[in-house]
Amino acid sequence: MNPDLLIASAVTIPALFITIRYVAKCCIQPFGTCRKCQGKRHLPKRIGRGTHECRRCKGTGLRLRWGRHLFNFTRRLHSDGTR
Structure with a gap:
């Protein structure tokens, strides 16, 4: 070989x-x-006590994967181009 x-x-x-x-x-x-809140949905405040919602995931604890973003983009681009 x-x-x-x-x-x-x-x-x-x-x-x-x-x-x-x-x-x-x-x-x-x-x-x-x-990745920011590790799925906990809330982050500790910088000053004082308490927590606030994660801005990156808007308090859901979930994010769309990079590959799914790419798939959605290409599907949308194809459907817009073939109408």
């Missing part, structure tokens, strides 16, 4: 597997936990 082909397949096959797995995750579970 050619060493160049072996190296190329050793890099390509895991990358393809990871990509397919991420696409499946975006389709099955489009929302992930918010």
Whole structure:
């Protein structure tokens, strides 16, 4: 077997597997936990006591995944272009 082909397949096959797995995750579970509040929905105030809603997720604790953003954008672009 050619060493160049072996190296190329050793890099390509895991990358393809990871990509397919991420696409499946975006389709099955489009929302992930918010990175700022870690899904807790509230953040502590800087001064004093108490908490306030997370501005990034608007208090839901969830965010739309990057891959799902891309999918929604391309779907919207296609539907707007074919009307």
